[in-house]
Amino acid sequence: DDMPALKAVPSELQNVIQQDNTTGTAWLDKAFDRPRFQGSLNSGFNVLHVASHFVLKSGRPELSSLILGDGSRLSLADISRENLRFDAFDLVALSACQTAIGGGLDVTGREVESLGARAQQQGAHAVLATLWRVSDGSTSAFMGDFYKARSNGRLNAAEALREAQLRFISTDRETR
Numbered sequence: 367d368d369m370p371a372l373k374a375v376p377s378e379l380q381n382v383i384q385q386d387n388t389t390g391t392a393w394l395d396k397a398f399d400r401p402r403f404q405g406s407l408n409s410g411f412n413v414l415h416v417a418s419h420f421v422l423k424s425g426r427p428e429l430s431s432l433i434l435g436d437g438s439r440l441s442l443a444d445i446s447r448e449n450l451r452f453d454a455f456d457l458v459a460l461s462a463c464q465t466a467i468g469g470g471l472d473v474t475g476r477e478v479e480s481l482g483a484r485a486q487q488q489g490a491h492a493v494l495a496t497l498w499r500v501s502d503g504s505t506s507a508f509m510g511d512f513y514k515a516r517s518n519g520r521l522n523a524a525e526a527l528r529e530a531q532l533r534f535i536s537t538d539r540e541t542r
Contacts, residue, residue: 369433374506375417378461381510382415385517390415398435404450412456414490417509420462420481425470427478432462445484453489457523460485461509466495492523508534 379392423429431439465481482495516526
């Protein structure tokens, strides 16, 4: 699974943390490792935004993994087994491919849940996840629109998502 670099992630994360009433820390590349990810779950922030790769292997939660910046993997099986908790977050945004898709049955016959479903079942109040493969550049622009709409406090996450979607589909694709 040789994954290409996500060149738009630094600007995407900057767009997230520069919004009004938002504080946070961006962990890029090798600094985005398992200890930092796990530490962020108890950071005191109300939003967790993860911009990375996710690999879904149908029926294989131990191989379906979020790729961390240091190249290590955090599998769906790890998240369940370690009971990683997302209770502190009003929103968990998973800016990665196919994070809302479950994948077949595991060896015990149980359905393999998506990364988004797993985060919500383990406490996240709301989850933003994707059903398909997404482009690095356009995802960065979309997330910027979403957080800008959400940051002014007049829109909840669902309304901000709708506003970002409408803006995205009405904007000239050549500028994305």
